[in-house]
Amino acid sequence: MNPAILVVDDEKAILHMFSLAFSKKGYQVRSAESAEEALELLKLEKIHVMFLDLNLPGMNGIELCRAIKKELPMAVLYALTGYASLFELSDCRDAGFDDYFKKPVSMSLLLEATEAGFEKIERWRKV
Amino acid sequence: MTTVEYSKEGLLEIINALPLAICVIDKNRSVILANQVAYKFSNKNKEPLISQIAGKALGCINSDKTPKGCGFDLDCSRCKLREAIAHTFENREPQHLIETRMRFKGKGLRILRISTQPLNLGGDEVVLLSIEDLTDARSHERTRLEKEKLTAVLETAGAVCHELSQPLQVINGFCDILAEKKDLDPETSHALDAILKEIKRMGRLNHDLMHITRYETKPYLRSKIIDIEKSSADSYP
Numbered sequence A: 001m002n003p004a005i006l007v008v009d010d011e012k013a014i015l016h017m018f019s020l021a022f023s024k025k026g027y028q029v030r031s032a033e034s035a036e037e038a039l040e041l042l043k044l045e046k047i048h049v050m051f052l053d054l055n056l057p058g059m060n061g062i063e064l065c066r067a068i069k070k071e072l073p074m075a076v077l078y079a080l081t082g083y084a085s086l087f088e089l090s091d092c093r094d095a096g097f098d099d100y101f102k103k104p105v106s107m108s109l110l111l112e113a114t115e116a117g118f119e120k121i122e123r124w125r126k127v
Numbered sequence B: 001m002t003t004v005e006y007s008k009e010g011l012l013e014i015i016n017a018l019p020l021a022i023c024v025i026d027k028n029r030s031v032i033l034a035n036q037v038a039y040k041f042s043n044k045n046k047e048p049l050i051s052q053i054a055g056k057a058l059g060c061i062n063s064d065k066t067p068k069g070c071g072f073d074l075d076c077s078r079c080k081l082r083e084a085i086a087h088t089f090e091n092r093e094p095q096h097l098i099e100t101r102m103r104f105k106g107k108g109l110r111i112l113r114i115s116t117q118p119l120n121l122g123g124d125e126v127v128l129l130s131i132e133d134l135t136d137a138r139s140h141e142r143t144r145l146e147k148e149k150l151t152a153v154l155e156t157a158g159a160v161c162h163e164l165s166q167p168l169q170v171i172n173g174f175c176d177i178l179a180e181k182k183d184l185d186p187e188t189s190h191a192l193d194a195i196l197k198e199i200k201r202m203g204r205l206n207h208d209l210m211h212i213t214r215y216e217t218k219p220y221l222r223s224k225i226i227d228i229e230k231s232s233a234d235s236y237p
Helices: A012-024 A035-044 A061-071 A086-095 A107-126 B008-016 B036-042 B054-058 B074-078 B080-091 B135-179 B186-210
Strands: A004-008 A028-032 A049-053 A076-081 A099-102 B021-025 B031-034 B095-104 B108-121 B124-133 B217-220 B223-226
Touching: A004 A012, A004 A035, A012 A028, A012 A107, A012 B135, A028 A035, A035 A061, A049 A061, A049 A107, A061 A076, A061 A086, A076 A107, A076 B135, A099 A107, A107 B135, B008 B021, B008 B031, B008 B108, B021 B036, B021 B054, B031 B036, B031 B054, B036 B054, B036 B124, B054 B080, B080 B095, B080 B108, B080 B124, B108 B135, B135 B186
Parallel strands: A004 A028, A004 A049, A049 A076, A076 A099
Antiparallel strands: B021 B031, B021 B124, B095 B108, B108 B124, B217 B223
């Protein structure tokens, strides 16, 4: 079964584009438009590599990251944002994000990060 | 018309209680009384201040420019302090809140707000001169306005960054997907490269917007616009 990733962003166009780009590379893409929707989805399916937009309606990306890390401490989480101050970057590290990407970011970079994320999880599983 | 007659002691008691620099000037333009704030303003004790012509007493740099002293330099013809005192003596009417800039020894350029009032001091006609130094207040006001302007710029820049990054990401992503196609003709491939190059340029612009720390402008047609590159933390003044 193809590995699954989760993309959380409140813009449908972004979700659609990510879905197309990642599925072409063989990933199953789950998407959510809000943090609450993402948490519901994660109750049904364990996903270990995720891209979270920081600016989400309701619970923001940093709070979502903390909530996910509580349930799935081994998950690899990447932050995506169009605007972040240095303080927010520091918050990202504190919340448990593995890396941070500033939009616009090339899909090749995100694909590399995804591969690296799955490799990391695989290494941890073998320990 | 001045009706109340003051004594020196009575007047000194009143002016010493006031927060402005106040001097009492006689018809020869000499200082005959001054309050504590005036001594502080002129950086002088009582003796060097009293009996001096007003400009010299306060430390105006023009007062030493000619051997004749205060009031005789070319710049003195434009001195608003001198004009206000002369006008009050001639017309026996007050002058209110006149703003002027004067350069003083050891203090540099100061922004002053001066007022005059004709008085009767022990039977002699004199002028009460009050001086408010606005320099520090103006400087603080300018700093406050700059901060407010920068805050507004930062908030706008943050919103623009966020709003621009979303469509840029979508365009960037779809271009990446298209660029991976094997059967692209050279013209399409060239067009995609050009689009991606411009997206990178807009991304850099967004990055600069995100790192604005100063308020720098540049001319644009007949007006001014913010210079994003110069205002960004990644550039140095």
